[in-house]
Amino acid sequence: MNTATLEVKISRKWEEAQGICAFEFTSGNGSALPPFSAGSHIDVHLPGGHIRQYSLCNNPNESNRYRIAVLRDADGRGGSKAIHDLVHEGDTLKISEPKNHFPLAHEAQSHLLLAGGIGITPILCMAERLHCAGETFEMHYCARSPQRTAFVSRIMSSELGKSVSIHFDDGEPEQKFNLSATLKQASEGAHLYVCGPRGFMDAVLAEARQQGWPEDRLHYEFFGAVVEQEVGDATFQVKLASSGLTVDVPPGCTVVEALAEKGVEVLTSCEQGVCGTCLTRVLEGQPDHRDSYLTDDEKAACDQFLPCCSRSKTPVLILDL
Secondary structure (H helix, E strand, O other), rough: OOOOOOEEEEEEEEEEEEOOEEEEEEEOOOOOOOOOOOOEEEEOOOOOEEEEEEEEOOOOOOOOOOEEEEEOOOOOHHHHHHHHHHHOOOOOOEOOOOOOOOOOOOOOOEEEEEEEEHHHHHHHHHHHHHHHHOOEEEEEEEOOHHOOOOOHHHHOOHHHHHEEHHHHHHHHHOOOOHHHHHOOOOOOOOOOEEEEOOHHHHHHHHHHHHHOHHHHHHOOOOOOOOOOOOOOOEEEEEEOOOOOOEEOOOOOHHHHHHHHHOOOOOOOHHHHOOOOOOOEEEEEOOOOOOOOOHHHHHHOOOEEEEOOEEEEEOOOOEEEE
């Protein structure tokens, strides 16, 4: 796994909308940054030891900068507050090279892009890429109010505005987003892309599946997830194939935490089963998947899991560690 980091300078920081700060990263010496594709994200190393994933929201044709936008979450785990309050123009940060778990399906006949709130960040990048490529797309952007809507001027002052509809929760009834109708009216063979708060995404995906959209035409990326704990959780063991070390994992403790207590470090980032950084091969046993990263088919294969959040349905999991 590539764990290399880049050192970048905060060349700009600005308030993009109420509660949303945007940041522009450039290399310290003015050289080009590694290329990225629409839907990519970077891991950002923040003050206080936080590492968080943020989608790149500038045009992928730009090689001199990366841009992200971050919603301040007062009830979050500290990452958004750290970047809002402790990161300033002129500072330097470490980031990962771009990764893409949410790519465009360029072979699709058309594309339907749905963004909820801060989920606009990867969706806007996708829209700009599709426009540059001359591909057919339609985009809907749902937000609470105009004051909380990022990138409005950027969208509406460009050619994108012809393909984008913006919907406000506090607006007139006739402009509100009609999910069912939008999905029903999509072009035949269209691919759906959705990003935003968990409730928004769950509603979109549930409606799409109810309408019979095939799974291979549904593309999504979760920003964060709630790690599930269940009343019936029991202690299980993980065994490391390389050394034979066997470790108990009691209820309320993750595999990553149990291994760390024995001096075995597993590289993690989001710690919520979203980013895939800690993905680990399972050689024997049946994982109890609680992540938002693996597809249903990948979970059914039972040959890998995310130890930051998932558990075991069998007494022992043998891991390729």
